[in-house]
Amino acid sequence: MIPFNKPYLTGKEIEYINKANSSGKLTGNGYFTSKCKKWLEINTCTNSALLTNSCTAALEMAAILADIKNGDEIIMPSYTFVSTANAFVLRGGKPVFVDIDPNTLNMDWKLIEGQINKKTKAIVPVHYAGFGCDMDEIMKIAKKYNLLVIEDAAQGVMSKYKGKALGSIGDLGCYSFHETKNIISGEGGAILINNKKLKERAEIISEKGTNRNLFNKGQIDKYSWLDIGSSFLPGELTAAFLFAQMEEAKKITKERLKIWNYYENGLRNIEVEGLISIPKLQKYTEHNGHLFYLIHKNNYERDLFIKKMSKKGVMVVFHYIPLHISPYAKNKLNFKKQSLIFTESLFDRISRIPLWLGLNKEYVLKSVIESLYEIKKEN
Numbered sequence: 001m002i003p004f005n006k007p008y009l010t011g012k013e014i015e016y017i018n019k020a021n022s023s024g025k026l027t028g029n030g031y032f033t034s035k036c037k038k039w040l041e042i043n044t045c046t047n048s049a050l051l052t053n054s055c056t057a058a059l060e061m062a063a064i065l066a067d068i069k070n071g072d073e074i075i076m077p078s079y080t081f082v083s084t085a086n087a088f089v090l091r092g093g094k095p096v097f098v099d100i101d102p103n104t105l106n107m108d109w110k111l112i113e114g115q116i117n118k119k120t121k122a123i124v125p126v127h128y129a130g131f132g133c134d135m136d137e138i139m140k141i142a143k144k145y146n147l148l149v150i151e152d153a154a155q156g157v158m159s160k161y162k163g164k165a166l167g168s169i170g171d172l173g174c175y176s177f178h179e180t181k182n183i184i185s186g187e188g189g190a191i192l193i194n195n196k197k198l199k200e201r202a203e204i205i206s207e208k209g210t211n212r213n214l215f216n217k218g219q220i221d222k223y224s225w226l227d228i229g230s231s232f233l234p235g236e237l238t239a240a241f242l243f244a245q246m247e248e249a250k251k252i253t254k255e256r257l258k259i260w261n262y263y264e265n266g267l268r269n270i271e272v273e274g275l276i277s278i279p280k281l282q283k284y285t286e287h288n289g290h291l292f293y294l295i296h297k298n299n300y301e302r303d304l305f306i307k308k309m310s311k312k313g314v315m316v317v318f319h320y321i322p323l324h325i326s327p328y329a330k331n332k333l334n335f336k337k338q339s340l341i342f343t344e345s346l347f348d349r350i351s352r353i354p355l356w357l358g359l360n361k362e363y364v365l366k367s368v369i370e371s372l373y374e375i376k377k378e379n
């Protein structure tokens with residue numbers, strides 16, 4: 001069976017883990033953490049980056065930094081991973097869900113302004129598939145209403161919007177290095193602190209609410225409890241693994257894009273025949289080949305496609321169940337019933353095909369085309 005995902009290893013991971021191990025410094029903020037931090041700051045052109053244990057943790061840090069309090073509203077898409085919302089709900093915030101643009105599957109920025117009121121505190125654009133949201137438009141709205149922008153760029157490492165790294169445009173940006181992403185450390189993440197005013201507090205929050213960071217640098221002789229915070233910092237072994245991956249980020253992205261472009265070329269005609277639609281890149285998108293999705297005519301054909309691909313030995317998967325129709329949102333979030341037309345009409349028609357380094361892409365594409373024609377014949 002061709003799996004949906006297979007982690008790519010550069011071969012340097014164990015060497016770097018051994019190096020960290022023999023250095024005797026295994027907690028976070030050691031040599032490899034600082035290498036990763038520098039890599040992030042240079043490659044995203046941001047002011048400051050901190051490693052976290054996951055993108056979920058980065059989003060939770062962002063919610064603390066945004067000072068989310070009971071009843072504050074945060075505008076985000078419903079078509080996203082649960083952590084985008086959970087991070088804010090944990091602080092008493094209320095997600096306000098906005099529909100997606102069917103062309104990008106990203107939050108439709110034209111719908112944001114209509115949801116802003118006195119309780120609105122932040123906007124959280126999610127860059128689905130590593131394709132950037134229209135950040136100029138979102139930043140304009142945020143500026144007009146004095147709102148924070150927190151980019152959920154979990155899938156967007158090495159992607160750009162008009163030449164700027166995703167995650168580096170809003171006040172804060174959150175990355176994931178989960179095993180299923182392009183650059184990995186098993187579990188892992190980072191927060192980019194683009195708004196300089198938040199830098200000092202971010203370091204304190206990441207160190208359990210203390211100024212241990214200054215203590216480690218020898219700038220103070222004891223550290224104390226200054227703020228709320230938690231254990232957001234990964235250890236050196238994780239950072240060592242991650243740095244081996246970061247060193248090959250350009251190569252990994254290039255190879256993923258080759259597969260992505262191969263799929264796009266192979267499926268363009270099938271789209272013209274009306275069997276499926278494939279991603280449409282906006283002029284401003286420079287993406288990282290994170291995922292390739294197909295949109296089927298209906299849910300029946302999507303599920304049949306997944307079954308047929310499985311019979312041919314290729315694992316194909318669906319994606320997010322929208323948050324506004326989840327049991328938690330329905331039972332606990334107490335908002336007026338909403339209808340998000342495109343989110344609801346698209347989510348159960350989406351499938352994602354395998355995309356990883358070393359994959360037999362020719363076989364996958366051939367199987368996709370065969371399965372789609374079989375479905376056409378049967379209907």
Ligand SMILES: Cc1ncc(COP(=O)(O)O)c(C=O)c1O
Pocket residue numbers: 054055056057080081083084126152154155175176177178188189
């Ligand atoms: C949009 C989005 N945000 C956040 C996350 C959470 O990332 P992590 O697993 O690193 O916590 C994911 C995970 O896939 C995601 O897709």
